Amino acid sequence: TNDAEMHALNKQWRGFDKPTDVLSFPSDGPEIPGEASHLGDIAIGYETAFKDAESMGRPFEGHISHLLIHGFLHLLGYDHIEAEDAKVMEPLEVRILAGLGWPDPYATGPYAGGAHVDGMGEG
Numbered sequence: 001t002n003d004a005e006m007h008a009l010n011k012q013w014r015g016f017d018k019p020t021d022v023l024s025f026p027s028d029g030p031e032i033p034g035e036a037s038h039l040g041d042i043a044i045g046y047e048t049a050f051k052d053a054e055s056m057g058r059p060f061e062g063h064i065s066h067l068l069i070h071g072f073l074h075l076l077g078y079d080h081i082e083a084e085d086a087k088v089m090e091p092l093e094v095r096i097l098a099g100l101g102w103p104d105p106y107a108t109g110p111y112a113g114g115a116h117v118d119g120m121g122e123g
Helices: 003-014 046-056 060-075 083-099
Strands: 022-026 040-044
Touching: 003 022, 003 040, 003 046, 022 060, 040 060, 046 060, 060 083
Parallel strands: none
Antiparallel strands: 022 040
């Protein structure tokens, strides 16, 4: 979605008065035996994601892949607010991205910024 919509979602659901790159909304509905599970929804702020990818020198497709994986892991219950949780979640992101042919987004160097990008540390 666009920055205006992400700003509204981020403010409504997280109390942050700014757009962000990715938000995850876990499903609170019951599981129905024999049916595919609905884990929830992921909102990607494509305008913020594009700006972030450009400023970090990353291919947009790789950055979007990272955001989708990041959001999906949140739907599975992973988090990164606490350092111990990040030590579990971030290596999963790196392994999944590597399987897709993308480099480690947390590594230092020309592809990555080393730390969480704006928004990634928030949701």
